[in-house]
Amino acid sequence: MxxxxxxxAVLADSDTRWKWGALTARRIAPPPPPGAAGPxxxxxxxxxxxxxxxxxxxxxxxxxxxxxxxAEFLRAVREEAYDVVVLALVGGTVQAFLHGxxxxxxxxxxxxxxxxxxxxxxxxxxxxxxxxxxxxVLANSPYDARRxxxxxxxxxxxxxxxxxxxxxxxxxxxxxxxxGRHTVVxxxxxxxxxxxxxxLYLLRRLAGHAxxxxxxxxxxxxxxxxxxxxxxxxxxxxxxxxxxxxLPPNLRLVYGHMGDVLDRTDLLVTVSSTAALEALHRRVPxxxxxxxxxxxxxxxxxxxxxxxxxxxxxxxxxxxxxPDPAWLADQGAAPAEGAAHDPDAAFAAARRRVADLLARDAxxxxxxxxxxASAPGYLPGVLARHRLDADxxxxxxxxxxxxxxxxxxxxxxxxxxxxxxxxxxxxxxLGEL
Numbered sequence: 001m002x003x004x005x006x007x008x009a010v011l012a013d014s015d016t017r018w019k020w021g022a023l024t025a026r027r028i029a030p031p032p033p034p035g036a037a038g039p040x041x042x043x044x045x046x047x048x049x050x051x052x053x054x055x056x057x058x059x060x061x062x063x064x065x066x067x068x069x070x071a072e073f074l075r076a077v078r079e080e081a082y083d084v085v086v087l088a089l090v091g092g093t094v095q096a097f098l099h100g101x102x103x104x105x106x107x108x109x110x111x112x113x114x115x116x117x118x119x120x121x122x123x124x125x126x127x128x129x130x131x132x133x134x135x136x137v138l139a140n141s142p143y144d145a146r147r148x149x150x151x152x153x154x155x156x157x158x159x160x161x162x163x164x165x166x167x168x169x170x171x172x173x174x175x176x177x178x179x180g181r182h183t184v185v186x187x188x189x190x191x192x193x194x195x196x197x198x199x200l201y202l203l204r205r206l207a208g209h210a211x212x213x214x215x216x217x218x219x220x221x222x223x224x225x226x227x228x229x230x231x232x233x234x235x236x237x238x239x240x241x242x243x244x245x246x247l248p249p250n251l252r253l254v255y256g257h258m259g260d261v262l263d264r265t266d267l268l269v270t271v272s273s274t275a276a277l278e279a280l281h282r283r284v285p286x287x288x289x290x291x292x293x294x295x296x297x298x299x300x301x302x303x304x305x306x307x308x309x310x311x312x313x314x315x316x317x318x319x320x321x322x323p324d325p326a327w328l329a330d331q332g333a334a335p336a337e338g339a340a341h342d343p344d345a346a347f348a349a350a351r352r353r354v355a356d357l358l359a360r361d362a363x364x365x366x367x368x369x370x371x372x373a374s375a376p377g378y379l380p381g382v383l384a385r386h387r388l389d390a391d392x393x394x395x396x397x398x399x400x401x402x403x404x405x406x407x408x409x410x411x412x413x414x415x416x417x418x419x420x421x422x423x424x425x426x427x428x429x430l431g432e433l
Contacts, residue, residue, distance in 0.1 A: 021088025133368030141332030
């Protein structure tokens, strides 16, 4: 039986997923008995392209996870005997670890929890089926819970693991207007939109809004500094584009925790960022732009019916969209109700599910939807990309050649990351002198 204080391991592969995983671990942990400590959470960052830098981890304010390879994490799970494992990973990586954990050995396995870090507007079926096999698949809203169950039921997969919850970083003080203050924040996204012309367009319109309203403070909220990697790849950083344009004095580029920025925001503007849900939950006026169209590629189609879709022309003229209450509730973003609001309340069902699983004498075997029989042309490639096939799931059985090959790969990966995060930004700056 697990201890009264559950031991939870969180594995994440980017800065945003680390934030989601660490907060989720604290939300889903069963309440400790009187006098017992809270959950014991240990963080692991999966080594790869998007491994967070020290600055990104400090900005999240949730501790520093230990950087590991996939094999090292599986070994840690076996040796440390965690009660719960939270997989805050992209879908294919979740699938690989589900298969790795399924073959982890004869000991009692941990309860496996996974989910999505934000709005699910693409790869719904693909991402969900890659997550099937976890004991708990968290849905961030009633809307997502319905969609998730429909996908599983539609392919004959067991939907019982789907549990309705919420985005764990929703919270913070409700918006309070301050006389004389009108701060407009544009929440930038690393990959939406992608074309240079579209990103320049948004930057010019943001600068134009600042010029039209010189009494407003206009902030461009950036996700990362040049060279840092986020959940999504950013090919054209706004910082670089901003150096090509004359910017008004009341427009500034800012970093930092989104919650801290929302504390002083009077209007949040975005294309489709999850920051919109954070703002709406705090009653911050929010606008989702239609300037580049309402398209699946942009993700703003998710906000159809929200009442938030608008354009820079209308915002320049003073329009502020009014959100539809029914849409907000269905998206799990209904505003907090004053000081009595409990941010953990949305996770009550998840806590009950985890507590029930922990109380069982034994857990059933992990049974992903994808197996060698159900997806022989797809699953082997997923596992091979993460080196968690039958050989890699049993570290120590691969022989000297395999160990040397792994060492060479890790050295090359480390050199690549150093080049991307450290050397490339310096070269870019020198080229712009």
